[in-house]
Amino acid sequence: MEPANALALLEWQIELGVTEAIGDAPVNRYEVPAEAPKVKTSAAKRSKPAPGPVDAIDPVAMAQAAAAEADSLETLAFALGAFEHCELKRGARNLVFSDGMPEARVMIIGEAPGRDEDLQGRPFVGAAGQLLDKMFGAIGMARDAAKPEAAIYITNILPWRPPQNRDPLPEEIDMMLPFVRRHIQLAAPDLLVLMGNIACQALLGRKGITRLRGSWETVMDRPTLPIFHPAYLLRNPAAKREAWADLLALQARLREMS
Incomplete structure (x- = not known):
C-alpha cells in the first residue's frame, strides 16, 4: 500500500472513532479469561500483628490487693x-472516708454519702447526721468527744455518693467491701453498729432491718448491733422508740465490756 493511501486510511479510521490498534489475527474478547481484581494492601496492614487477648480486670481483686x-x-x-x-x-465531688475519733470504742457503719456529705467530704452531716448526733448524745457519746470511751467513729459502706442517692448496686458493695473490712481491722473498735439495710447486707449477708435490729450479731469477731438508719427514722418517727431501746442496749453492752 502506498504511503499516501495508508495515511488516508488511518485518518479515515480516526474520524470513525477507532483509537486502538488491531492485531493481524482476529480475537474473540468473550473467550479471553477476565483477570481477578488486585487488592492493594498497605505495608502497615501487612505487617500489623493480630491483636492478642485482653485480660479482664477484676475490680474486687484489685480492691482486695489495694x-x-x-x-x-x-x-x-x-x-x-x-x-x-x-x-x-x-x-462524686469528694471522697467521704470517715469522721469522729478513730480510737473510739464504737464504730458506726452507714450506707453511702448523700448530697451534703458529698459536698463536705464527711459522713452524716445532713439531716440524718444531725439526728445521729442527737441519738448518741442521748447516751453520752459524740463524734467529737475527747475520750475514746465516749467517742464514736463513723464511716459508710460506699465512700462516694451514688447518683440521685439511689441504693448501692451489689457489684459496688462487693467492690468496696475489702476496704470496709480493712477499715474495721485498722480502727479496731470494741463494737460495731450497722445502720440500715445496706450495711447489714454488706457485712451480715442479710437484709430486713426491721427483723435484724436489736439483735446482737458478730462481724469480724466483734459484737455488732444492727439499728435503724437515721434517714429511716426521719421518714418513720414512730420507729424512734425501737431505736431508743437499741441505744440503751448498746450502752449496757459497753458497760459490761468495761
Missing part, C-alpha cells in the same frame, strides 16, 4: 482515693 497493702487509716484513705475501678468516683 486494701491489704494499707497499714494505717491514712494509707487506706489514700488507697481509696487512688482506686479507679468504681464508676461512682467519676460522678
Whole structure:
C-alpha cells in the first residue's frame, strides 16, 4: 500500500472513532479469561500483628490487693482515693472516708454519702447526721468527744455518693467491701453498729432491718448491733422508740465490756 493511501486510511479510521490498534489475527474478547481484581494492601496492614487477648480486670481483686497493702487509716484513705475501678468516683465531688475519733470504742457503719456529705467530704452531716448526733448524745457519746470511751467513729459502706442517692448496686458493695473490712481491722473498735439495710447486707449477708435490729450479731469477731438508719427514722418517727431501746442496749453492752 502506498504511503499516501495508508495515511488516508488511518485518518479515515480516526474520524470513525477507532483509537486502538488491531492485531493481524482476529480475537474473540468473550473467550479471553477476565483477570481477578488486585487488592492493594498497605505495608502497615501487612505487617500489623493480630491483636492478642485482653485480660479482664477484676475490680474486687484489685480492691482486695489495694486494701491489704494499707497499714494505717491514712494509707487506706489514700488507697481509696487512688482506686479507679468504681464508676461512682467519676460522678462524686469528694471522697467521704470517715469522721469522729478513730480510737473510739464504737464504730458506726452507714450506707453511702448523700448530697451534703458529698459536698463536705464527711459522713452524716445532713439531716440524718444531725439526728445521729442527737441519738448518741442521748447516751453520752459524740463524734467529737475527747475520750475514746465516749467517742464514736463513723464511716459508710460506699465512700462516694451514688447518683440521685439511689441504693448501692451489689457489684459496688462487693467492690468496696475489702476496704470496709480493712477499715474495721485498722480502727479496731470494741463494737460495731450497722445502720440500715445496706450495711447489714454488706457485712451480715442479710437484709430486713426491721427483723435484724436489736439483735446482737458478730462481724469480724466483734459484737455488732444492727439499728435503724437515721434517714429511716426521719421518714418513720414512730420507729424512734425501737431505736431508743437499741441505744440503751448498746450502752449496757459497753458497760459490761468495761
